[in-house]
Amino acid sequence: MTVISAPTAPRRTWKNTALGRFFSSPRSVLGAGLLTLFVLLALLAPVLTPYRPNSMEFDAFMGFSAQHPLGTTALGQDIFAQFVYGARLTLLVGFVAGLIATFLSVTFGLAAAYFGGRIDEAINTLINVFLVLPGLPLIIVAAAFIRGGGVWPVILVIGLTGWAFGARVLRSQALALRERDFIAAAVVSGEGALRIIFVEMLPNMAGLIAANFFGAALYAVLSEAALSFIGVGDVSQVTWGTMLYWAQAKGALLQGAWWWVALPGLSIALLGTSFAFLNFAVDEISNPRLAGGRLNLPSRVPAAVAAPVAGDALLSITGLDVGYAAPTGVVRAVRDVTLDVQPGELLGVAGESGCGKSTLAFAATRLLDPPGGVLGGSVRLAGRDLLALSPEELRRVRWKEFSIVFQASMNVLNPVLTIREQVYDAMQAHGVTDRDRLNTRARELFDLVGIQTSYLDAYPHQLSGGMKQRVVIAIALALEPKLIVMDEPTTALDVVVQRQILQEINAVRKRLGISIIFITHDLSLLVEMSDRVAIMYAGEVVELAPAHRLYAHPAHPYTQQLMNSFPPMTGPRTRRSGIPGRPPSLSAEIIGCPFFERCNTRMPGVCDVQPLQTFPVAENQTAACFLYDPAVPAAVKESAVKDSADRAGVVRAGAVRDSQTVLATRPRPSSPGGES
């Protein structure tokens, strides 16, 4: 049994924790600061002022003085006392009504999502009814009926009417969670409904619920202010809203006591702002993608002007370095990659997830978005440096000179336009406007990729996944580009449809003489269809060889081990082993060979010390492996290969003991040492 070494934990710096993210955002700090200030005012009211907010023992409209820092009202109340005591009730309304509304939202939203069926339908109807009822007028009517009794009726009315929007949001979030496999896994483990709702689902919605709470509290504070201002509710209570009511009723502005209006009004606005900021901050923490912090990448260092020796190459990528800016530093996803594509050639690029193959495709076609960026190198298509083109020049070249087909590209089809309009679109953008020519070309293209032309007038949803992918390939062919970059174009498709599409791609390529870069994780597929294959590992091209050569004599130990990782379709059923371990982190500097840790023929003292280079192995075959370095003594190489054979023997013996089955191992495709 393979034992995988423990991974090193990702660095958990302060900034990476939820609290750290909270405090590093100016919005959340401002929101929390304001709220804290108001809460302190409310709590410390008796300390801050000696007066009761309702005692009318003073003269009316007194100005600022030491006794009355903010003067008095028309009724002879101390404005500062009213302000700090008013904060108490206003905050109470916000928090309690927010809690009631959030509690109702969570209960109804989760119950609807978890139980589904009739219960869901009933709750959903209720939600919709509450959503179409106009909120504030409903509150006014309800509050008008229950006059008096302090601030509680207002709280109840706001809480009971303000939950519907939150419930709808939480319901859809919970429905999405309900479909996740970890919920099914909990059911299969035997967990009960309550535990699944409260321990598996609810914590995953904590961010949304908190955001919902702040939203509801904001709504409650504003509603209370509005209600009090128009005199609905209990105006004998001191809240910021009733302060506004009395200030308005007693003509504060006419008397020049503008601060009587401004202070509660501004405070309500600030409290609302703090709730809104906190709502946003919580959203940002639970969904880091929203944070969108700008991270800077060093700008590109163009490769030294490559002498146009390989003048016959259609595309030449030279020393391409691509990185992603991450909080912990730059992740170098593509490292010094040099590749070229000949006219009419199908170049396969294979590698596992995270090896940089898709990043390479995005960078070479100028589709890389921030936080990704090209750090160095050049990409020349027919002699033109693609990385140096202006956006307008790029627009003219893209699709005419090269086009791109992606894995999920069937999702790029616009669902409300017919296929015909979308096929025309690319051609029209490049100046073909004649309807007859467009029609003829569209029909030609559909014949080429094997779809009946009657589908031109269908909408995307009427087509299967395989047909949509064919449409996308047809669009990519529309302007007869010289090069098509295909990134896992058939991975999402079933094997039969995949085979049909590959046959068509190959036929089209032969007929039109275009070049294709075909990127996939499926090496066995690639070996069947490519002229040459590049194997990528940890951002580097570790082997480049003609497909038949790579199949018969893989040179790099990674290629060899990868080829051996596919279970065979013929011959005796035997145990094989995969590649232990995992690729190195791309955010760290890799010294020596990136495959060293997992390699079965590594040479300590060489591979983990010397800077990696690419060495020729045979004609047209290169490998980034020190086994092919003429400077490394033959004895060192031989002992590495011998050790590997010995280790394989030990593994075999272990496997026999484990499973009590006699297993044979397939002889390795070639002996790597023997090639050099």
Next chain:
Amino acid sequence: MIQPEAAISTDPEAVPHTLEIVGLRKVFGARGNAGGVVAVNDVSFSIARGEVLGLVGESGSGKSTIARLIAHLHTPTAGEIRVNGQPVPARLRGAALRHFRRQVQMIFQDPYASLNPLHPVRYTLSRPLKIHRLSRGTMDAQIGALLERVGLAPASTYASKRSFELSGGQRQRVGIARALAASPDLILADEPTSALDVSIRLDVMNLMLDLKDQEGLSMLFITHDLAGARYMSDRVAVLYAGTLVEIGPATEVIDRPQHPYTQLLKSAAPKPDAGLVPEEIAARGEVPDLKALPPGCPFEPRCPHAMPECRSGLPQMYDVGHGHTARCLLHDPAIRLNRGGAVGAG
């Protein structure tokens, strides 16, 4: 060497099969008698103790639905499921449900989605032990033993981790450990390796085979990959549009497929060991709409050997020898006589 094939016992006195499903059917979205998607159409098979049955099919063939029906995540529209010889009632509650959950466990396809990102590995593995009251000694020691059994050593390092701190292969090992925690008799593995990188797949498959050998587990291994099914399974069943079209020993079904659909599937699959020349396939059309299945054989509209007879009712399963059956009229003795030949092995 070829792994020993489980004898398919017909002796009623013998140990009951871990799983038998008979005439299983699932229709989604049917209102009254009208329409609906027929996801699983009258499927029957059994899995003997210690046997791995590979269930192969393309997307929409109903293979995952079958696993979810067996796992009691969906309720069958018709048919019977028997676990260890005992019929599983359509409505399970309380102690009976717990007992059932202990016998049947599941491994999910996407290790990124099947672990709750908020819970550490320790919590995930402790739940089955607590629910099924299986604590022996200290919980930590038991969790440690589970982790080491699935190759995650040292266990103490992994127990405190959350899923986002683990690689895909490690997550899937945790998923396997969770399934093992209840010491089930049957594991339903729903494409457990298709979300993993090629270099990691084999080790996860080897782990499952080792555990099966050590514990005598029965396993339903669902996959769309014929080579993977061949590597893992004692027997293989092929599904097309919700219908079982072929079943038999793995090397029989995959090396000598007898149903035209299995032959198509095999010729379309990339063959890492079969040389450089891809096979040309000549399939027409695509998988039929599950709301409006063809009247006879579901594969008839695409089948290169289609005959008028194929349209009159679903063909039965014909015995083609070596414990291998296929649902194709080409194996009907009367029709073979007429056509004067057999369908060639793919």
